Amino acid sequence: MMREIAGVPVPRLNSVYVAGEWVPATGPAYEIVSPSTEETVAEVVLPSVTEADAALTAATDSKWGRLPVEQRAEICARFCASLEARFPDLGTVWAAEAGMPVRYSATLHKYGAAGAWNSALASAADALRDDHRSSLLGDVVVRREPAGVVVAILAYNGPVVTMATKVVPALLAGCPVVVKAAPESQLIMRLVAESAAAAGFPAGALSILCGDVEVARQLTADPRADLVSLTGGRVAAQEIIEATRGRFARTHLELGGKSPALILDDAPLDRVLKSLVPGATGGGGQVCAALSRVLISRRRHDELIDRLRTAWQGLRIGDPFDRETAIGPLVNPAALRRTEGFVDRARAAGGEVVAGGRRPEGFAAGHYYEPTLITGVARDADLAQNEVFGPVTVVQTYDDLADGLRLANDTSFGLAASVYTADRALAAEAASAIAAGSVAINTFGPAVSAPFGGVKGSGWGRESGPEGIQEFTELKQIVFGPGV
Template sequence: MREIEIAGVTVPHLDSVYVAGEWVPATGAAYEVVSPSTEKTVAEVTLPSAKEADAALAAATDTEWGRLPVEQRVEICARFCTALEARFPDLGTVWAAEAGMPVRYSATLHKYGAAGAWNSALDCAVDALRDDRRSSLLGDVVVRREPAGVVVAILAYNGPVVTMATKVVPALLAGCPVVVKAAPESQLIMRLVAESAATAGFPAGALSILCSDVEVARQLTADPRANLVSLTGGRVAAQHIIDATRERFARTHLELGGKSPALILDDAPLDRVLKSLVPGATGGAGQVCAALSRVLISRQRHDELVDRLRTAWQGLRIGDPFDRETQIGPVVNPAALRRTEGFVDRALAAGGELVAGGRRPEGFSAGYYYEPTLITGVARDADLARNEVFGPVTVVQTYEDFADGLRLANDTSFGLAASVYTTDRALAWEAASAISAGSVAINTFGPAVSAPFGGVKGSGWGRESGPEGIHEFTELKQIVVGPGV
């Protein structure tokens, strides 16, 4: 068994893959894990191949997991989550090494995002899956939630532990065996996740974890043994999944990112706004699906806000992701850096005004670093105003009045998250009701991990978290109880 040590954390099984509760030899290609902060190779692993994907699906179709009482599933999942929580520092360390996410960011995200989500799911699972007995003209009717079947869960690199909490744990609680297809950029962190799963005592076949390329993902989603495919990712991947599953009518759950607005009304005190807007827009170097990437302000307050934002953006600490004072790390790979640069270049060429950032930070000769960037003066139909960068770039747009602000907030093909800032309670609720998004936060940013979260429009369909997130992985059955039973 090959292993590597990173900042005191041992990552084992570099040539293995976790299939159906066991570590088996990986038979795919060699893969170099490159540090986004140094551009140096930190590990070499072996990817899983079609062989391991097939074995994972075969074991998932033959497991006893869905037949266990929900209370027993809760107990096993709780052991898994407890093991993960005990390794939060280790998870943050290896995530910094392979994805460039600052340890300061991961500590907050894992404590409040991941642990909050799985604790909520564990607490509500028994009640969420309880039979509901109703009356009808034919007699009593028992409404039962049964497992939807084998789930293929596809995770992105920008929050794999949180997505395990919001997607995989609820599916397991619902009684579904899960084959996780994690991103290639998550090799090290997902090996630690799999180690935690190995200690929990899952029955064989209940959980497999494969960090692989797109070809394995396509194999898994096209396989008729996959009853439900749940994706956190982009629109291109979503379209492949829709195409692969439609002929067999397999269920899909798609969380596809966003272009989320922060609508700041004229009465909002900017000191209070910036406390949540700055982390809401820049956390994870903008590589967050719900990032507040569009800041909407009235023309009369535009200059005042931009001055404040310039100071805030320029004050963010860029640096080594292992440094606990670092707020902004690198983006994940060269493609992400090129994409970010391209959005900025096109916006400025079209007449946008650079307020802050817009370049590689001084003193960083290596790494995929880009300064947190703020741009104003772009047209409403500009590329930067309409499409997801998934990098540290925020655009400021102006509106004429409240009605125009609502139109601007909704002037996007996405609909994942939004925030509205105001001291006027009536306007706050009017805006929250009018904005087309799966999550709207008032005077803060979201989403809440204990409530159902997901997108509308081009941000996908389906919900994660809360009892509804468990229901997402169930099928409803009615049992009509006639005389004599």
């Protein structure tokens, strides 16, 4: 009998979507364990390096890049429409296997995923159009051609959005794509694969594997992978760089951040909190662009702390299937231990826990941790410098604007930032001075219709917008000399 999760049918997952067909998975058995109940949700068979090899073979032989961009866009549009029709189911299974609240997924998928792929679909033809120039040698056509076979590695914390910002643009550019999603994304990526199958991608255009690290290593080391695009951590990025550098394969790396929210003295705090709270705590802090550092002048620190304490303590922790839940569990025990470790070290170093800082009462099971607010840590403290990927926010103080900007840039990361002020000129000055791929003014980002990515230790390459499609292309100049 087919099992159901909140009304969503879940088959025994022993097949994998490779190059447009369902084939038997030949990897190890894997249990999907609920982060909220710690009970087994489903049993699956993981794909192995055998399926990875088959996916790369089919991608290499694919004629996808030869189709006109209009035809590629038509197929991708069917894929995206199918996904959009399944948003409620996608949110349900994501809550079951990753603990993400359904309220969060509904917002993220509607505005993040749908916004990104609608933008990509609308801009693909223009982004890939030939550019005509003149030269002393003759007329020049500058053409964008597909970069080749793409291996796209996705994290558990937003697979549908990453499909929209990474995979759909690569497909529109004409690149066959092999997706390697996280083992924690089995159920949600099964639904994504079903939508791909319904869209009718031709053979080899798209494969979706939720495999372990050995599958990722096989894919990235294979010389048939022309471009590897990772959303993940620095350790994985270093492995990819080592695996690809010998063959000069291109890489895109989106590696997380320690994003500041710089609050200037003229910013009204009631207005600040409307976007700062979701920007810092959405997804339980398991978001690459989370505003995990709040920067405030010394004179306004106490005023802000009082308001933040009230906001953080008002966040509802609970069952991710409950539409009132704001904070669900962390994805697995390792994520919980990592979060606890950061808070314990901050306390030991003299940090003051203003809110949270422990597992919540009343939860006999689940990887839950209270949304936590800490102040009084040193600028070089572990918590101030490194990504927690959990519901922990640090408040730091600065002396003046110049000091605030130094503090904003005082990490090895450079992914996102927010600036809060009523002065547009001051906002523009601060945005220019902050080293980050995205700076939002009086809100939090990024905008999914514009290119987004990191600087410094947050990686390189851009996703979203027309530029996100162009990232998956190679430029070629064609010079027409005399006689043609």
